[in-house]
Each structure stands twice: as C-alpha cells, then as structure tokens.
Amino acid sequence: MPYGEADVVVTLFTETLGRVSAMARGARRSGKRLGGALEPVHGVRVELDERPGSDLATLHDARVLRARTFxxxxxxxxxxxxxxxxxxxxxxxxxxxxxxxxxxxxxxxxxxxxxxxxxxxxxxxxxxxxxxxxxxxxxxxxxxxxxxxxxxxxxxxxxxxxxxxxxxxxxxxxxxxxxxxxxxxxxxxxxxxxxxxxxxxxxxxxxxxxxxxxxxxxxxxx
Ligand SMILES: [Zn+2]
Known part of the structure; x- marks a missing residue:
C-alpha cells in the first residue's frame, strides 16, 4: 500500500514472525533497491526494526534470496x-x-x-x-x-x-x-x-x- 509520497506499507509473510506489516521508507523513489526486492513472489531476506507498542515495523533492508523470475x-x-x-x-x-x-x-x-x-x-x-x-x-x-x-x-x-x-x-x-x-x-x-x-x-x-x-x-x- 502506498503511503505518503515515497513510502510503502508492506505486508510480509515471514518464516520466523508470520505475517508482519512494515513501513518501507523511500521504497517508491526510483533507484532505491528496497522497491525492487519487494515484488511479492520472491523469497526475500528482510531486516526489520520493531517499535514497542506499534504493530508497524520499519523495513531497513530487503534482499532477494530466491528470485522466482519464471x-x-x-x-x-x-x-x-x-x-x-x-x-x-x-x-x-x-x-x-x-x-x-x-x-x-x-x-x-x-x-x-x-x-x-x-x-x-x-x-x-x-x-x-x-x-x-x-x-x-x-x-x-x-x-x-x-x-x-x-x-x-x-x-x-x-x-x-x-x-x-x-x-x-x-x-x-x-x-x-x-x-x-x-x-x-x-x-x-x-x-x-x-x-x-x-x-x-x-x-x-x-x-x-x-x-x-x-x-x-x-x-x-x-
Ligand atoms: Zn453424521
């Protein structure tokens, strides 16, 4: 979901935490690698920052581990x-x-x-x-x-x-x-x-x- 001018709120299904929502700052700016890693069908390793009392984590890094390009x-x-x-x-x-x-x-x-x-x-x-x-x-x-x-x-x-x-x-x-x-x-x-x-x-x-x-x-x- 787009948020503001450049951010995205993503829903991640993760192996260790289950379903998590996270804010990806700047993900819609061109050239930011975060955006490219957030195509939904790939296996991605993410780094999340959790804030106490907030359901929304912050996504710091996302790297494609298993690209499903076909x-x-x-x-x-x-x-x-x-x-x-x-x-x-x-x-x-x-x-x-x-x-x-x-x-x-x-x-x-x-x-x-x-x-x-x-x-x-x-x-x-x-x-x-x-x-x-x-x-x-x-x-x-x-x-x-x-x-x-x-x-x-x-x-x-x-x-x-x-x-x-x-x-x-x-x-x-x-x-x-x-x-x-x-x-x-x-x-x-x-x-x-x-x-x-x-x-x-x-x-x-x-x-x-x-x-x-x-x-x-x-x-x-x-
Ligand atoms: Zn019966």
Whole structure:
C-alpha cells in the first residue's frame, strides 16, 4: 500500500514472525533497491526494526534470496501466486509463526516457478488451498462425518458443508452441497499432495470450499 509520497506499507509473510506489516521508507523513489526486492513472489531476506507498542515495523533492508523470475513471466502463474498470497494475507494471524503454512506457500511458489511443471497453475492453487486450510487448522474432513464421525465409503456421494468443517451425513442434517464420490476421492488425494489428481470441475469446487472456510474463520469474502 502506498503511503505518503515515497513510502510503502508492506505486508510480509515471514518464516520466523508470520505475517508482519512494515513501513518501507523511500521504497517508491526510483533507484532505491528496497522497491525492487519487494515484488511479492520472491523469497526475500528482510531486516526489520520493531517499535514497542506499534504493530508497524520499519523495513531497513530487503534482499532477494530466491528470485522466482519464471513465475513473473506468465500471467496464469502470477495470478495463482497472487491468489494464494491474498489467502495468506487475510487468514494468517499477525505476528505468529506458521511453519506449516510457510512450507506450503514456499512449495506452491516453487512449483509455479518451475518451467518443467506441466500441472496447470490453477490446479496447483486449488490443491494448495486445501492444504493451506490444513496448515491453519481448518482442514476439511471429507471421509467421515464431522458431527457423528461415521465413515463414508469412497464409492458414495456425500453432503459437504465447508463452514462446518467438511462432510455432514444425512442423519446429521446433510447440507445443500453434494460432492460426487469420485470428486471427493480426488479432493482428498489433492489435499494429501497429489495436485495432478484434480480435474477441471474439481478445481472450481476446491476454490468454493476454500473460500467458504476462510469466510467462516477469517472473514474472507468469497
Ligand atoms: Zn453424521
């Protein structure tokens, strides 16, 4: 976010502190190296000064450690990365290290930067969204009822209420959303790391489920 004439307030997702906001003074002046290091998809080492009683740190230095330049040349990859980072910005709690979320985001960005990776960026994003929920403690339970715990066979369609945490059996009230058996199996596989399992229709379904969960827990509008 631009601030004043030359400054920028940046939101950083950091390995050691989690989500942090910081003031980058002079970042919009041409020729300042800070600005160049603050493109959102790269891995950057930052030096922050924290002021007691202030939520806003001061960014002193930022150096790119892991440039993801291929990612920035492809609009679909860039879109997927931006979408994931918006999820993180809104859902990650401030000033709380989130190692599992950190690992997931780094992994997604690395996949999106890999020119030999043939899986569609949106497919990676959808699968990563399911794992981001897991990392935040909001992972969807899709193999048994969230209320009574009864297992649901892989060959059966199921009611899914993402806001309630996943599968809700008929006896427990069901939900307005029915997920076919095959799609449910693929979503479970994708959440476990098999991104390429997802077919086109699953990708939209996964986005809808992720957005519902985040709207419930993080106030994120779909
Ligand atoms: Zn039940």
């Amino acid at each position: 990612l920035t040349t492809d609009l679909d990859r860039l879109d997927a990365a931006g979408h994931a980072l918006r999820w993180v910005r809104r859902a990650a709690p401030p000033r709380k290290p989130e190692p599992e979320l950190w690992a997931e985001v780094v992994d997604l960005l690395d996949h999106l930067d890999d020119r030999t990776d043939a899986v569609a960026p949106r497919t990676h994003l959808a699968a990563s969204g399911l794992r981001i929920l897991v990392a935040l403690g909001w992972g969807l339970q899709l193999e048994s009822c969230v209320r009574c715990g009864r297992a649901c066979g892989a060959e059966r369609a199921a009611f899914v209420d993402a806001a309630r945490g996943g599968l809700l059996c008929r006896a427990c009230g069901g939900s307005g959303r029915v997920v076919p058996a095959d799609a449910r199996v693929r979503l479970v596989a994708a959440a476990a790391g098999k991104d390429a399992t997802l077919v086109d229709g699953d990708v939209a379904l996964a986005f809808a489920l992720v957005d519902e969960v985040l709207a419930t827990h993080a106030g994120l509008e779909a």
